[in-house]
Amino acid sequence: MKKIVLVFMILAIMLTGCSNAETSSNETINETNTSETVDISEGALDRIPFEVLMDKPSLENGKEKETTVTIVTDIEDWDYTVSSENGKISSIEANSFVYTVPKDENEREDTITIQLSDNDNGTSYEYTIPLIFSDIISE
DSSP states (O other): OHHHHHHHHHHHHHHTTOSOTTSOTTOOOEEETTTTEEEOOGGGGGGSSEEEEOOHHHHHTTSOSEEEEEEEESOSSEEEEEEESSSEEEOOOSSEEEEEOOSSTTOOEEEEEEEEEETTTTEEEEEEEEEEOOOOOOO
16 A cells, blocks of 8 residues: 555656646657757656655645755665755765755745766766745735
C-alpha cells in the first residue's frame, strides 16, 4: 500500500509542472552541440536520466515556506548546481537542497534553475521549475 501511495505522489509531483512551463508537451529535448546542454521540456521528462522531486503545490498555495528538493538518478558520476531568482537555496547536499520562498511577500513568482551534469559522457541538462505563489488575503 505504501508503495502505491509513493508512486502516486511521485506522479502527482511530476504532473504539477516540475519542468519548463514555457515549452509545450509536444516538444522534445533541444540539444545544443557547442555546449552539449539539453533543455528539459515536458515531452522529454521520460527520456532524461534525472528526476527532480519537490512539493511544488504546497509552496505555491502558501502551506509551506520551504521544501527539500531531491534529485534521483542511476548515474554514478554526476554533479549539479542550483540557483533561484528570488528565493533562497540552502543545505546543498549530494542529491538534495532546500528551497525557501522569497521573504518579500510582494514577490509572487520565482524560478529554480538546476544545471545537471553527467560526468561520464559530458552532457549537461538544464531543469527549470517555475513557481507562482498564490495571493494570501489576510482578514
